[in-house]
Amino acid sequence: MTTGVRISRAVAIAAVVGMASGCSPGAADDQSDSGPVKVAAGFYPLRFLAERIGGPDAEVTGLTPPGTEPHDLTLTGPARAAAEEAEVMIYAGEDYQPEVTDVVRQRSGDMTALDILAVSELDLLHADKHHHGHGGDRHADEDSHDHSGDQRAVDPHVWLDPLRYQRVADAVTETLARERPERRASFEQRRDELKVQLRDVHRHLRDATSDCASRTLITNHAAFGYLADRYDLEQVPIAGLSPEHEPDPGTLARIATEARRANVSTIFAEEGIPAKLARAVADEAGAEVGVLAVIEFAPTSGDGADGGDYVSRMHANADALQAGLDCR
Ligand SMILES: [Zn+2]
Structure with missing residues (x-):
């Protein structure tokens, strides 16, 4: 237990509202503003990480409705509300879900944004790597990408490599732990359990x-x-x-x-x-x-x-x- 310094503010707040008996950080948390972290996740693999690592210490909303293709998601209704209220937004780069990126831009300074494609040492691949060794460029791809000028677009599908996905899990853990330092040990324990499965x-x-x-x-x-x-x-x-x-x-x-x-x-x-x-x-x-x-x-x-x-x-x-x- 190393939370002595970090919980001091929460304990002080708890004392003010008359909850200072006992020494459970959990009891103090419930009375302060540090309940579960509110997380919005752009699409399923990010939601999965936030839910597994966050456990009861996170309240996770997936922004992509069930059965919906997440590329170029349109944010409406409860998903937009969740995005606008989240303390943490987990998303995948500039281009994959532009409306999510817009919310990240609008709320910069007011929430924590984790771009999984900015995680260190992910060894990202680019779209044109897919053409490697296939005898040159594909015209269909060139045509569809010409207007946006993203022929070197980063491939967002990092979760389909379980080892890169482990690095993303580390980044999610760090992000959640920074939001709720007193719960770091719980985040890390759940992360480690997940890593065994990965x-x-x-x-x-x-x-x-x-x-x-x-x-x-x-x-x-x-x-x-x-x-x-x-x-x-x-x-x-x-x-x-x-x-x-x-x-x-x-x-x-x-x-x-x-x-x-x-x-x-x-x-x-x-x-x-x-x-x-x-x-x-x-x-x-x-x-x-x-x-x-x-x-x-x-x-x-x-x-x-x-x-x-x-x-x-x-x-x-x-x-x-x-x-x-x-x-x-
Ligand atoms: Zn895809």
Whole structure:
């Protein structure tokens, strides 16, 4: 217990309202303004971290409604209210959810903002890294990105690499502990418990993909760059960084050709999103359609998906990769 200095102000406040009997910091907290930290999280993987690490010491609101695609979220109703009242906002860079970024800008100085893409040593990837080794630029991507000038946009999907996600968990822990220093030990304990699970996810993915007939990962949108980077796979996204950046027929045909050349037996669609693109490429390439969870929205909100959470969906991803890439 090292909270002697830090709780002195809370104890003083408690004394004023007549709660100074006993010595429980918890009792003092309840009477001061340091109840659970109010956290707003841009989308599911960030909410998951805040909920798991925050536990009863955080009141977490996810800003992306269930079943909604979080790219380019429109903030309305209770989500906007939560964003405007939060003490801590967790979000992913400038471009992923611009309306969330706007709130962060408007409320700078008045709340703590944690940009997960600014976490140190994340080794961020850029959109054009997805094109590496695929024979040059994809015209569909160039066209869809030209107007915004973000051809070097940072890939926001860091949570799909469990080791990078651990670093984000550390940053969430630090942020919460700075807001409520007296609860640091609780945040850290829950973080450590979560990290054990994330390490298991990592080992499962590593072992599942260690010996595969194909290392080419053809995905619906470019969400798996970090996972591919971690486990030495080659991601070939059908759409761009955002699922709505749909490719032209020429691109589809090119990817199908590449699939045949790389002996790809499975094209991966995304859990909770229509498999239209993956199906088109699979038909063209004579391949099957598999399913990976991008986990951009809560897994319980999918179309008949059996729920679960980040950890269980990532284990399912490991199994799907093992089957789809014909790994031993
Ligand atoms: Zn995405």
